[in-house]
C-alpha cells in the first residue's frame with residue numbers, strides 16, 4: 109500500500125490531522141516532529157514544514173526517507189493571477205523558484221545555472237485528484253496553475269506583475285518549489301495545493317493574518333477528501 113506524505117505550512121492544519129489520525133506514532137529529526145498513522149484506510153506520515161525553502165527541503169527529504177511514496181502539500185499563498193480572489197485555491201501544475209536569480213551571468217530569472225530543469229512538474233494524477241476534490245468542496249473557486257516560491261513575503265504590485273508576466277505564476281509562496289525539486293530529485297510524485305490568503309500587494313500582511321484559520325480548515329477538508337478518494 110502507498111504511504112502518503114502530507115506536509116502543511118500551518119500548525120492549525122497539522123493539529124487537525126493529528127486529531128483524526130489513528131494509531132499515531134511520532135519521531136523527531138532535525139528539530140521537526142513527524143507523525144505517522146492511518147487515515148481513511150491509508151498509511152500516512154505528516155509534519156509541519158516551517159517557513160521557507162530550506163525548512164521545506166529538509167522536511168521533504170525526511171518524509172521520503174521515512175517511506176513517503178508521494179507528497180501532498182497544503183498552505184496559503186499570495187495571488188498573482190488577477191482573476192484569483194482571496195479564498196480561491198490553486199493546484200500546482202508546476203513549481204519554480206522565483207528568487208533563483210543569476211541574470212547578471214546571462215541566465216533568465218528563475219533559471220538554475222548548469223541544470224537542465226528549473227521548473228518541477230507536479231504529478232498529473234494527484235493534480236487531477238486535488239482539482240476534483242476542490243471542485244466538489246468549493247465549486248468554481250479553484251484553478252490549476254504554476255506556483256512560484258521564494259524566501260520572500262511578496263507585498264508589492266510591481267513584483268506581482270513581474271512574477272505573473274515574466275514567469276507565468278498563478279500564486280506565490282515560500283515552500284512549494286523547494287518541496288517540488290526535492291521530490292523530483294527522488295522520483296517522488298507531489299502536488300501543492302494553496303488557498304489564496306492575500307493578493308501579494310500592500311494589504312497582504314493584513315489579509316494574510318485574517319485568513320490563516322479559515323485556510324487551515326479548508327486545507328484539511330481538501331486533504332481529507334483526497335484521501336477518501338485515493
Ligand code: ADE
Nearest residue numbers: 184185186261262281308
Ligand atoms: N504566503 C501567503 N501570502 C504570501 C505572500 N504574499 N508572499 C509569500 N508567501 C505568501
